[in-house]
Amino acid sequence: MIKQILVGSHISIAGGLEKAFERGASIGCTAMQIFTKSNRKWIENPLTDDQIKAFKAAAKESEIKSIVVHAGYLINIASSTPRTAQESTKALLDEVRRCEELGLEYIIFHPGSHTGQGEEKGIEQVAKNLDYVLARSKGTVAILLETMAGQGTSIGHTFEQIKKMRSLCEHKSKIGYCLDTCHVFAAGYDIGTEEGYEKTIKDFDDLLGLEHLHAIHVNDSVKGCGDKRDRHAPLGDGKIPLKIFDLLMNDKRLKSIPKILETPSDDEMKLWAKEITLLKNMVKANESH
Numbered sequence: 285m286i287k288q289i290l291v292g293s294h295i296s297i298a299g300g301l302e303k304a305f306e307r308g309a310s311i312g313c314t315a316m317q318i319f320t321k322s323n324r325k326w327i328e329n330p331l332t333d334d335q336i337k338a339f340k341a342a343a344k345e346s347e348i349k350s351i352v353v354h355a356g357y358l359i360n361i362a363s364s365t366p367r368t369a370q371e372s373t374k375a376l377l378d379e380v381r382r383c384e385e386l387g388l389e390y391i392i393f394h395p396g397s398h399t400g401q402g403e404e405k406g407i408e409q410v411a412k413n414l415d416y417v418l419a420r421s422k423g424t425v426a427i428l429l430e431t432m433a434g435q436g437t438s439i440g441h442t443f444e445q446i447k448k449m450r451s452l453c454e455h456k457s458k459i460g461y462c463l464d465t466c467h468v469f470a471a472g473y474d475i476g477t478e479e480g481y482e483k484t485i486k487d488f489d490d491l492l493g494l495e496h497l498h499a500i501h502v503n504d505s506v507k508g509c510g511d512k513r514d515r516h517a518p519l520g521d522g523k524i525p526l527k528i529f530d531l532l533m534n535d536k537r538l539k540s541i542p543k544i545l546e547t548p549s550d551d552e553m554k555l556w557a558k559e560i561t562l563l564k565n566m567v568k569a570n571e572s573h
Contacts (some may be wrong), residue, residue, distance in 0.1 A: 362396030
């Protein structure tokens with residue numbers, strides 16, 4: 285059934301968090317990703333009781349039951365600049381607490397950039413700051429480390445790097461992963477062929493464990509494999525063949541994991557609506573044989 289296919293896109297919260305459910309439903313989302321605040325602010329005003337009630341009421345009525353949050357883009361807990369790292373850590377803690385208040389399980393964030401201090405120090409700093417955040421969070425919200433493309437001084441572009449971030453943390457039970465198809469491809473994992481896709485998923489499972497994978501960003505890539513450039517393309521318009529997304533959608537190992545589009549779209553989300561239908565039909569087409 286279509287409702288069992290967890291697919292959607294990043295949905296705007298303009299006008300109120302609860303508005304995301306109506307917007308998501310209008311383009312066929314069965315899963316969605318949201319911000320809980322402006323993604324360009326360090327700290328937002330606390331959520332009011334009315335905002336929380338409105339969100340939970342909309343969630344209860346909606347058929348969209350799989351919701352993940354993305355942390356703001358300013359956050360860089362790996363930064364070599366102490367003030368930036370401190371502000372980032374405070375901001376991440378604030379976002380985790382907002383998820384707790386809204387009753388949401390997962391928040392995805394970019395591990396960040398070491399900004400010159402080196403990968404090893406950056407990784408160690410990520411783990412230390414994650415522990416700071418998770419030691420102060422009351423609930424069961426899990427932070428998902430997103431696989432990155434390797435642009436500039438960013439870290440988290442190899443499975444080994446994000447494995448080490450988690451392994452250095454004391455609060456491992458609250459840390460999982462988000463796999464981004466554009467990012468892993470740009471980082472050098474050649475998912476452009478069926479063999480490469482299978483190897484990448486196997487490597488992920490062997491190193492990180494698919495049981496810790498709780499979200500997938502479904503994005504094509506403007507750039508080629510190993511270019512280390514984070515440039516998302518609409519499905520079928522980039523360097524990753526459509527057949528790979530067919531494999532992804534029909535991979536039984538990944539069936540229960542929400543698959544979220546972050547491809548370029550228009551204000552009316554027409555392109556996302558088309559891509560959501562495309563991904564759902566890939567599953568339906570294969571189930572009919």
